[in-house]
Amino acid sequence: MDNFTHKGTEKVTQSSNSSTGIRPAVRVIAGHPSADGAGVKIHRVAGFQSADFSPFLMVDEIRSENPDDYIAGFPPHPHRGIETLTYMLNGEFEHRDHLGNRGAIAQGGAQWMRAGRGIIHSEMPSQSRDATGMHGFQLWINMAAKDKMSKPGWRDIQPEQVREVALDDHGSLIRMIAGQWQVHGNPESAPLLDAAAEASVADVRLVAGAEVNLPLPADHSVLVYIYRGALDTGRGAVSRGNLVLFGGGESLKLRAPEDAPEQGTGMLVLHGKPLNEPVVHYGPFVMNTREQIEQAVRDYNNGTLAE
Template identity: 50%
Template sequence: MTIRTVHRVIRSHASQDGDGVKISRAHGFNDPKFSPFLMIDELKSENPDDYIGGFPPHPHRGIETLTYMLKGHFQHRDHMGNVGELKSGGAQWMSAGKGVIHSEMPIMNDGELHGFQIWINMPAAKKMRPAQYHDFQSPEINEYGETENLLRVIGGHAVSNGVPVEGPLQQTSIEVFVADWRAEAGQSREIKLPSNYQANLYVYKGEVEIAGELVKQSHFVQLSGGESLSMRANEETGLLILSGLPIDEPVVHYGPFVMNSMDEINQAITDYQNGVLTD
């Protein structure tokens, strides 16, 4: 079985989004090795001033977003009438499709806020589908293993330590596997993914060894091709596994819109300005 090795390590960088929300971001809109993912934002703070403005109503077209909270709440409202409050340990998925207008408000829990928003690209043939939304509270996220070596699977299918694993999120527009691995020092885990999937990791805590190479906190890892992902925690570690079928299509990104051409971006802007983005 071919072992996936480290292809590239990218350090996340400080940024701001929404109404001045402070985040750490890693992105690859024009990097085929990121595909089908586009970006991951980490929200982590003990200071309400870092995020108090939240993300006021704004549009999207052509992407899916996956929000996952380790600690804290995340309130969602959209033009379809969906209202959801994501709590610690839960996830929410939104497919913008042809158009969505939504707002998001992060809220601390016990003085802490820690979560992620992941952008997933959509194939051109599905970008103009109607928008969708679903949330999964913590009890719905499937867990495998014990506290010292725990795999929480949010979406998709894989085989971990010889056991089939799956998450509740299955309706994404492209096949993905998304999971959260938490491990104490010395613990290891093997995950077998389809060989046609690309695989990436985001280390949000500690230090992990991947095929002999050490990767530290706040780094995004692009992995080589292969079938098996082998991980060993050098200290108490947490990381996200982001894997899926790559989308071999042009990517044109402008603010909240991700399409396949500039003409499509201009159409999205026009539709939003004319109030018909979501029609």
């Protein structure tokens, strides 16, 4: 049980749920403070070399009421070989890229970007310094080797486009941002269906004591990042800022502790098909070999990355 209250390095646990088809919580990975872009303060969980993460690579959370922590944003920078998904709970961000795409999202909205063979973009706060803080996430999703040099792309998903379904009569809900889900026995499609590796992302919010069981593909990896309250795993509570990796099974059971705060538990639920391919990561580039990374750096330096 102590494994699930530990807030340092990852811990491995055992569970008897696997025989019932319910995925056991097998590992907790603590997030850590970091910075990116022009000094933006973030809380990061990275899993570039973890097969359990695949196809996901990283979860970044921006959460601050101090504009000095985020106002400088992420000026123009390159990417190759990944997709990103940005989702906002509070605050506003604007995307611009070399393809001419431009769009802003606010509370409840999301943005998807496919770097493919190369994209240069910026992500900048579009709110004033006196706004009521910022809270959002960016996920890095790996691309299969055969797709890494594909055409880049981008789209935004406004809050009203996100599919939202009540989970009970007390305020629990699921907001489906990407991929395929099944809720109350009904198949549900999120607005974003063309993410890499069948990657699916949802925002699940549970009131204190609430429980939900989500059927998920048995061959998918499943990760849950807690951004509010705590998740009751049955073997202890995992607090905000940590990520839980789940083992094999046919469904995912999520439960908010009885003593959860008034706002309950909030979490990002991620599932996707593992790629089972080598991962070589250097800064904004994620490829399969060191030679491909070196080529990406050369392409960026000589101005051909985004051609």
